[in-house]
Amino acid sequence: MVNQLQYLQKAILKVGSNGGSKATTKSDAVTLLFSAALMCSPIAFANTSASDSTSVNVESAFTVQVFNSRSQTEHLQLNYTQAVRLEQVLADTVANLSLLTVSNAATNQPIYWTGASLFQGFPHPEKAHVVTQLEKTAQLVDVDEKGSFQQLAEQIDQYNIGARVFTPLDYDFVRIDKSSNPMVSAQQYSEPLTLVVPSRPDSVWVLGAIENNGKQPWQPRTSASKYLKQAGSTAYGDNSVTTVIQPDGTVEQHPIAYWNKSHMDIAPGAIVYLSFDNLPTGYRHLNDEIINLLRNKAL
DSSP states (O other), X not given: OHHHHHHHHHHHHHHHHHSOOSSOOHHHHHHHHHHHHHTTOOEEEESOOGGGSOOSOTTTOEEEEEEXXXXXXXXXXXXXXXXXXXXXXXXXXXXXXXXXXXXXGGGGSOOOGGGOEEESOSSOXXXXXXXXXXXXXXXXXXXXXXXXXXXHHHHHHHSOBOOEEOOOOOHHHHHHOGGGOOEEOTTTOSSXXXXXXXXXXXXXXXXXXXXXXXXXXOOTTOOHHHHHHHHOBOTTBOSSEEEEEOTTSOEEEEEOSXXXXXXXXXXXXXXXXXXXXXXXXXOTTHHHHXXXXXXXXXX
């Protein structure tokens, strides 16, 4: 069965990318498509659009686009003709990821399931609003604070932030935990889903009320307070706790003051966010809005 599926997928890809060949004609491709559907396997395309596939049932069909990173344009497209379990999507991703021809060395690295993420679409509907709020706040604060707001607005504007589906994506965990293995269907998601399965990054992002917003090298057993110190602490940031957004979107409060400091691990790809203290009237909820948005950042 596995060999048959691999043959079908390769044949379909050949037609999809070359427009037909001596070995496989377009009429042959249609036959192959229906054969694959009968075997309950997704039809996998590399770098094709939804219009390239032949759907058995338009109302129940849906698509999952798989990326190694949202910073890359090349992706794998899985087309399903009926609802499937999340486990099936992850299994098909692992089985077909080699179809990508991205030259980046990251494609040869193991999937970093801690940083895997599933999205309903890009960009996040609140992204533009948060960037605008930061730009407006920069005009209301003292001169020495202005730079941090402007830097953060620029950083967020550049990030790939989408509408994330918060569900466990670790393949082994999903397989053994029924509650983490929901059905995925066209009725739930009318637009193509985006699945990002990155390799492990070597950085963390340090953002907020600091002098230098941006990326820093990840170091094992390094505390939030040390990352903040390297980024340049300020007098207008929270001096008691900082927010750490782990790669899976989990939000944690890490103590950073001398009187409450205790070590908490920070994973590669996490975000360390230091909240702004004493925000102007009308912008008091801005820290919460930023944190909620950053949970949706794709690696």
